[in-house]
Amino acid sequence: MPYYIGDVIQDEKKMIARTPEQFEKTGVHVKLNTRVEEIDTERGTVQLSNNETMPYDTLVMGTGSDVFLPDIPGLGLEGVFKLKNLTDAIRIKSYIKDKGCRKAIILGAGFIAMEMSEALTNLGLETRIVYRGELPVKKWDPEFSKMILEELIKNGVGFFPHRTPVAIEKGGTRSLLRLITNEGEIETDLILCAFGVKPNTKLAEEIGLQLGQTGAIKVNASQVTSRETVYAVGDCCEVFHRVSKDWVYMPLGDIANRQGRIAGHNIGNYPMTFPGIVGAQSFKIFSLDVGSTGLDEKKAEKSGYHPVSTIISGTPIARSMSKGQKLELKLIADKYSGKLLGAQAVGQGGAVSRINTLSACLWSEMNLDEIGYIDLAYSPSFGGAWDPIHIAAQRLRRSL
Amino acid sequence: MPYYIGDVIQDEKKMIARTPEQFEKTGVHVKLNTRVEEIDTERGTVQLSNNETMPYDTLVMGTGSDVFLPDIPGLGLEGVFKLKNLTDAIRIKSYIKDKGCRKAIILGAGFIAMEMSEALTNLGLETRIVYRGELPVKKWDPEFSKMILEELIKNGVGFFPHRTPVAIEKGGTRSLLRLITNEGEIETDLILCAFGVKPNTKLAEEIGLQLGQTGAIKVNASQVTSRETVYAVGDCCEVFHRVSKDWVYMPLGDIANRQGRIAGHNIGNYPMTFPGIVGAQSFKIFSLDVGSTGLDEKKAEKSGYHPVSTIISGTPIARSMSKGQKLELKLIADKYSGKLLGAQAVGQGGAVSRINTLSACLWSEMNLDEIGYIDLAYSPSFGGAWDPIHIAAQRLRRSL
Numbered sequence: 001m002p003y004y005i006g007d008v009i010q011d012e013k014k015m016i017a018r019t020p021e022q023f024e025k026t027g028v029h030v031k032l033n034t035r036v037e038e039i040d041t042e043r044g045t046v047q048l049s050n051n052e053t054m055p056y057d058t059l060v061m062g063t064g065s066d067v068f069l070p071d072i073p074g075l076g077l078e079g080v081f082k083l084k085n086l087t088d089a090i091r092i093k094s095y096i097k098d099k100g101c102r103k104a105i106i107l108g109a110g111f112i113a114m115e116m117s118e119a120l121t122n123l124g125l126e127t128r129i130v131y132r133g134e135l136p137v138k139k140w141d142p143e144f145s146k147m148i149l150e151e152l153i154k155n156g157v158g159f160f161p162h163r164t165p166v167a168i169e170k171g172g173t174r175s176l177l178r179l180i181t182n183e184g185e186i187e188t189d190l191i192l193c194a195f196g197v198k199p200n201t202k203l204a205e206e207i208g209l210q211l212g213q214t215g216a217i218k219v220n221a222s223q224v225t226s227r228e229t230v231y232a233v234g235d236c237c238e239v240f241h242r243v244s245k246d247w248v249y250m251p252l253g254d255i256a257n258r259q260g261r262i263a264g265h266n267i268g269n270y271p272m273t274f275p276g277i278v279g280a281q282s283f284k285i286f287s288l289d290v291g292s293t294g295l296d297e298k299k300a301e302k303s304g305y306h307p308v309s310t311i312i313s314g315t316p317i318a319r320s321m322s323k324g325q326k327l328e329l330k331l332i333a334d335k336y337s338g339k340l341l342g343a344q345a346v347g348q349g350g351a352v353s354r355i356n357t358l359s360a361c362l363w364s365e366m367n368l369d370e371i372g373y374i375d376l377a378y379s380p381s382f383g384g385a386w387d388p389i390h391i392a393a394q395r396l397r398r399s400l
Numbered sequence: 401m402p403y404y405i406g407d408v409i410q411d412e413k414k415m416i417a418r419t420p421e422q423f424e425k426t427g428v429h430v431k432l433n434t435r436v437e438e439i440d441t442e443r444g445t446v447q448l449s450n451n452e453t454m455p456y457d458t459l460v461m462g463t464g465s466d467v468f469l470p471d472i473p474g475l476g477l478e479g480v481f482k483l484k485n486l487t488d489a490i491r492i493k494s495y496i497k498d499k500g501c502r503k504a505i506i507l508g509a510g511f512i513a514m515e516m517s518e519a520l521t522n523l524g525l526e527t528r529i530v531y532r533g534e535l536p537v538k539k540w541d542p543e544f545s546k547m548i549l550e551e552l553i554k555n556g557v558g559f560f561p562h563r564t565p566v567a568i569e570k571g572g573t574r575s576l577l578r579l580i581t582n583e584g585e586i587e588t589d590l591i592l593c594a595f596g597v598k599p600n601t602k603l604a605e606e607i608g609l610q611l612g613q614t615g616a617i618k619v620n621a622s623q624v625t626s627r628e629t630v631y632a633v634g635d636c637c638e639v640f641h642r643v644s645k646d647w648v649y650m651p652l653g654d655i656a657n658r659q660g661r662i663a664g665h666n667i668g669n670y671p672m673t674f675p676g677i678v679g680a681q682s683f684k685i686f687s688l689d690v691g692s693t694g695l696d697e698k699k700a701e702k703s704g705y706h707p708v709s710t711i712i713s714g715t716p717i718a719r720s721m722s723k724g725q726k727l728e729l730k731l732i733a734d735k736y737s738g739k740l741l742g743a744q745a746v747g748q749g750g751a752v753s754r755i756n757t758l759s760a761c762l763w764s765e766m767n768l769d770e771i772g773y774i775d776l777a778y779s780p781s782f783g784g785a786w787d788p789i790h791i792a793a794q795r796l797r798r799s800l
Contacts (some may be wrong), residue, residue: 034609118621149461209634253778254785254786255775256785257786275774276775277771277775278775278779280777281777281778282777282781283779284779284781285414289782293777337784353431353753356753356777357753358760359774359777360766362772363761363766364763364764366763366764369676370675373674374760374763375679375680375763376654377759378654378681378682379682379684379752381683381684381689386654395519
């Protein structure tokens with residue numbers, strides 16, 4: 001019975017990293033460095049890597065995700081990293097320090113690649129992003145990706161588009177490693193693979209749990225899998241998207257946290273259902289805030305909507321107080337119902353706060369008429385009397 | 401017909417200050433420095449201060465508010481100001497410069513007093529706030545007012561509570577003015593009266609327009625007054641509060657803007673109704689963001705709710721990245737329905753963005769169960785995986 005954490009961490013004061021001993025006092029047994037090798041659903045036991053067998057009434061799959069890695073030679077060389085957990089981060093930092101690294105390459109251009117390009121630059125490394133596509137962060141529209149690309153370049157990060165890695169070799173005298181691409185070689189001391197993740201469903205498949213269309217574990221609103229006594233939460237399972245009305249794969253830390261608590265509630269006999277997501281996400285890249293929520297036009301169409309959109313250029317604070325900071329905001333809505341479907345924003349401040357407000361609007365299926373006149377806390381230090389949210393919503397409304 | 405602006409400024413690109421000549425080109429006649437002396441509702445004409453008589457089909461009352469002034473001797477002395485319009489601001493700045501002012505007193509402690517204390521301090525004046533109450537900004541709970549008071553003091557602003565002004569006199573050799581209070585005198589060079597405003601309803605009353613319980617002009621959802629051909633917008637009229645479900649007086653610039661556009665739409669034959677407000681407001685005081693939305697407990701009770709509340713101490717960004725910045729958030733909800741009723745926040749960043757998100761939640765009458773699990777754009781640079789919004793909503797939910 002006590003092999004879960006769920007309800008114990010209800011109080012935010014207790015939500016701090018704990019040692020297994022500290023958990024033990026609250027009635028939760030934690031086994032670190034111990035892998036579940038096999039699950040016996042008939043007997044209700046798990047076989048651990050230390051040869052122990054443990055019984056369960058209820059099982060929670062929190063197997064997370066695996067990092068995508070390219071199928072190229074040299075991936076096992078020292079200095080080639082993935083970034084999945086704290087241990088990876090510690091290893092990267094030690095390597096940089098021990099080897100006196102001066103140059104780094106990031107393979108991939110998603111938001112983890114963006115955050116890492118800033119982190120490595122701040123550690124003093126000459127950082128380059130090598131990407132098979134044209135522009136970074138393809139989840140954002142080209143208008144926004146271009147602003148992000150400019151920000152990378154302004155801060156000394158190199159961006160090499162249309163390049164596919166072919167092999168990694170040991171370096172020569174000037175560097176520790178050499179990346180061979182389809183268009184020439186680049187010398188570097190460190191290579192970070194940031195191609196994204198896929199759900200880790202190995203154990204789930206072994207016990208016959210149903211997977212969804214996305215390849216992640218199928219769960220219901222209580223986080224229960226196709227087996228009544230098995231729950232799944234986090235990066236290994238799907239999540240319901242309130243706007244597209246389907247189950248999607250969105251491996252983000254805040255979603256995993258919420259799913260974990262819902263599972264804990266249900267297992268602890270405080271029934272509760274997960275209300276779903278609207279797809280809100282954000283990252284910071286040097287001086288830019290970047291955020292998005294809901295659906296882009298492609299996904300909106302696929303979900304049966306008839307998307308229309310507008311992009312406006314505004315300022316994060318009132319124009320009269322602004323020192324030239326920019327904020328670009330895109331809204332996407334359904335042509336026939338007028339309902340908001342999604343938003344993207346990039347700004348020198350103020351983008352993520354708008355995305356959060358618009359996420360609350362999306363949550364309640366608000367339409368553009370309402371959003372155009374929604375009551376926000378106006379003060380010139382934080383926005384104009386007409387906020388970019390109002391202006392964009394009214395403009396898009398007029399185009400319906 | 402063309403004596404209104406409403407629909408002309410639909411496009412945000414056109415929303416810039418214009419000269420009367422520029423307006424003329426768009427078909428709008430603007431008369432500056434011209435007062436309406438009398439309205440003849442029988443004939444449908446207004447009598448102007450330049451003796452002109454002008455016809456109207458539709459009339460919009462935008463008479464704004466008057467500043468409350470204390471009934472004390474010396475109010476007419478040079479150096480005693482109110483702050484109502486741009487001219488007042490220009491006069492204050494000139495006076496400070498011309499007289500070489502070194503000291504200022506602000507009478508009152510509302511949010512305009514707060515903003516002015518920062519502005520005057522930044523101009524190099526030793527600034528003191530004289531107030532009859534105990535703590536500044538009484539719209540916020542004492543927990544928050546105390547943080548604001550600390551911020552004032554930290555930045556060198558003096559705060560004199562429990563003082564009532566009795567008279568203003570000319571100063572001696574060391575200062576230009578002297579404020580006499582119920583508890584002694586204070587030397588100063590400038591006195592700013594910031595006691596708040598009341599609706600200017602003189603013309604409205606003369607033509608028999610109905611006033612609401614608040615003393616401001618009564619309007620309906622189309623901004624029409626008790627006379628079909630007369631609209632009212634802005635600080636002279638009431639506004640519908642979506643949470644308290646009654647008409648309130650809330651003279652704020654963003655509300656006036658929205659009401660003006662609604663009136664313009666209706667007059668221009670694009671019928672539209674004003675959806676109301678949730679009472680969102682904010683100000684900045686030195687390094688603090690301050691915001692509130694919805695109802696406080698007193699107003700909630702008066703509106704028939706059974707308020708419960710919680711205050712949490714958090715950080716504006718993820719604790720792991722935080723440099724000790726604080727964010728205090730209070731949520732107020734109805735004990736029986738679990739619906740959010742209001743929120744207050746003060747923080748070294750991040751307070752107003754939370755208030756805006758919570759305003760969108762209030763707008764849609766969301767309950768604490770939903771808000772506790774709402775999808776926000778998580779990134780450590782902008783908040784924790786559990787945002788202060790989630791933590792406060794879940795904690796308050798558990799107390800129901």
